[in-house]
Amino acid sequence: MNIEDVGEIIAVRVLEYVEQGKEKSFVEVAIGKPRQFPESTDYYVPYRIKGAGIEKLWYAGGVDAVQALQLVMLGIGSDLLVISRKLPGQLQWVGDIPGGRRPVSHRLGAHRSARARGRPGRHHRFAERPLATSALYDHFGRGAGKVIECKDAARSARHQGPPRAQYENWVRPYTSRPLTLNFRGEVVRLRLIITAVEGDEENSSQRERSILTILNDRTVAYGCQIFADGRVSYFYSSSTGVSGSGYPTIPEGELERLDKLLANLPDDGARLPPAGRRLVVQTPDGNRWRAQVYDRADAPAEVLEILRLSRSGIRSWVPQFQPASEWPAHESYGDVALCMSPDGKQIISSSRQGPLRFWNPETREVVKEVSIPQSISLEGLPDDMPRDAIAYVPAPTTKRAIYLSKSGALALWDADQRREIAKLDDNVRLDRAAFSPDESLVAVATAHKVSGGYWKPFRILIWRVGDGTLARELRPFEREIYEAVEGLLWWPDGVYLLAATKADNFFTSRGVGVWNVKSGRHRGEFAGCSTDLREQPDLRPATDSGRVEVALITFAAV
Numbered sequence: 001m002n003i004e005d006v007g008e009i010i011a012v013r014v015l016e017y018v019e020q021g022k023e024k025s026f027v028e029v030a031i032g033k034p035r036q037f038p039e040s041t042d043y044y045v046p047y048r049i050k051g052a053g054i055e056k057l058w059y060a061g062g063v064d065a066v067q068a069l070q071l072v073m074l075g076i077g078s079d080l081l082v083i084s085r086k087l088p089g090q091l092q093w094v095g096d097i098p099g100g101r102r103p104v105s106h107r108l109g110a111h112r113s114a115r116a117r118g119r120p121g122r123h124h125r126f127a128e129r130p131l132a133t134s135a136l137y138d139h140f141g142r143g144a145g146k147v148i149e150c151k152d153a154a155r156s157a158r159h160q161g162p163p164r165a166q167y168e169n170w171v172r173p174y175t176s177r178p179l180t181l182n183f184r185g186e187v188v189r190l191r192l193i194i195t196a197v198e199g200d201e202e203n204s205s206q207r208e209r210s211i212l213t214i215l216n217d218r219t220v221a222y223g224c225q226i227f228a229d230g231r232v233s234y235f236y237s238s239s240t241g242v243s244g245s246g247y248p249t250i251p252e253g254e255l256e257r258l259d260k261l262l263a264n265l266p267d268d269g270a271r272l273p274p275a276g277r278r279l280v281v282q283t284p285d286g287n288r289w290r291a292q293v294y295d296r297a298d299a300p301a302e303v304l305e306i307l308r309l310s311r312s313g314i315r316s317w318v319p320q321f322q323p324a325s326e327w328p329a330h331e332s333y334g335d336v337a338l339c340m341s342p343d344g345k346q347i348i349s350s351s352r353q354g355p356l357r358f359w360n361p362e363t364r365e366v367v368k369e370v371s372i373p374q375s376i377s378l379e380g381l382p383d384d385m386p387r388d389a390i391a392y393v394p395a396p397t398t399k400r401a402i403y404l405s406k407s408g409a410l411a412l413w414d415a416d417q418r419r420e421i422a423k424l425d426d427n428v429r430l431d432r433a434a435f436s437p438d439e440s441l442v443a444v445a446t447a448h449k450v451s452g453g454y455w456k457p458f459r460i461l462i463w464r465v466g467d468g469t470l471a472r473e474l475r476p477f478e479r480e481i482y483e484a485v486e487g488l489l490w491w492p493d494g495v496y497l498l499a500a501t502k503a504d505n506f507f508t509s510r511g512v513g514v515w516n517v518k519s520g521r522h523r524g525e526f527a528g529c530s531t532d533l534r535e536q537p538d539l540r541p542a543t544d545s546g547r548v549e550v551a552l553i554t555f556a557a558v
Helices: 065-086 122-127 163-175 211-215 252-263 301-309
Strands: 009-018 025-032 043-051 054-062 090-092 180-183 186-198 220-227 231-238 241-249 278-285 288-295 325-328 336-340 347-351 356-360 365-370 389-394 400-405 410-414 419-425 428-435 441-449 455-464 470-474 484-490 496-502 510-516 522-526 547-550
Touching: 025 065, 043 065, 054 065, 065 090, 065 241, 163 278, 163 288, 180 220, 186 252, 252 301, 278 301, 389 428, 400 428, 400 441, 410 441, 419 455, 428 484, 441 484, 441 496, 455 484, 455 496
Parallel strands: none
Antiparallel strands: 009 025, 009 090, 025 043, 043 054, 180 186, 186 220, 186 278, 220 231, 231 241, 278 288, 325 547, 336 347, 347 356, 356 365, 389 400, 400 410, 410 419, 428 441, 441 455, 455 470, 484 496, 496 510, 510 522
């Protein structure tokens, strides 16, 4: 659709364009009144950017006037970013000095135009307002401190104050939106909105943001909206636009459980978590929204269950541990095992066919190489195994074992008395099992067969060896999803469990996760590691990446 003019103008912002050796000029951004598309219930908002030799007339559309206004802000911001990169000069606030920093006297409100005893000059009045190209407070939270340019807008500004004031200012956009949504021409009521906000660390550290900072804003907000009938609508918002998808439906039984959790949400303490980790949960409270903000690094168990029941796909936040150094250990990238020497001064590596290589981690050179035997005799199967076992994992020293029967039943076995202690699971495939150092617990990775004959989802469960009761379920980023579990290994003191996992279907999602066994929480992730943790008689932590990777970390007791 082509438009000929911006129509009735409802908002204007004037920016300065400064180019060395040339006279200062102005760029005006004008936003038109929302209009309805011809022969449609949807709306569009026209806008015009004019000045510095540039003139652009375009529009942004949405399902209603409010969404069209939200989207036009993103469109204008993207256009100004592109324009600012193409121009040889600089776009800036009216009254700013080159470089985007306003004189101190002006920032404190002491600056006056030449007509000091009268009304401030037109452009100086614009300089005391927020950037006019950013308008509505939107429900994604990126609009905090940004308002539509209107009669009362000049009084609104980004507020920085005590923690309580910062909290109230930050959550205000989430409490002010309607409880209903125009969805495909139908007005639907919402029962829940969940939003994760990332990439706002730089914004939170700045009291005043320059125009370039705003145009280069990397903040993203994503999550889901739950309709009253249980349908789920997903959204993703960034400086480049807004996208959405869906729409699965939550089963009635899970909706009831979800409502009970929402009715008893833990208090958030009215304090903002660190930037980059904020999770907003919005629930109806009379005729407005109630918003609570939690830390994804340490959200209450009830909130984590809400994330899983809502199918939000939002991850918990965990620190990412990057390798301190990396170098090739073997020519092959498969079946490589690693361990530290007893004195901690060397790294030992080996592939299936050998040789054993002893590395100096400082110089990354092989100081010794030893071949390994190529033919090893295997004794017969233990006579204390269950007769129907197709997979059998004994404890290293005690007479306990995990086994999988031909029928797909997973059980805890007493090898001494040759009897089953407890049935742990049914219709599963046993992928990995690892006993804790004191052999009081066993971590088991299993897969369940789904339609099409595929084995998923994968689960990591920790069972008590004494009686076969469930101690914990470990979840990647506190979600239900495991694309694969490719190795289990206990930390020597038994406090942590390491698991090589593929958390989703992206290849880059592979890593080695760290869980606190007592709390069951995911507490860290070794990035850059490949797959397949193994425990061998003389080679403890092992990966099959074919590279030596050393990470220096300290685990907090949490």
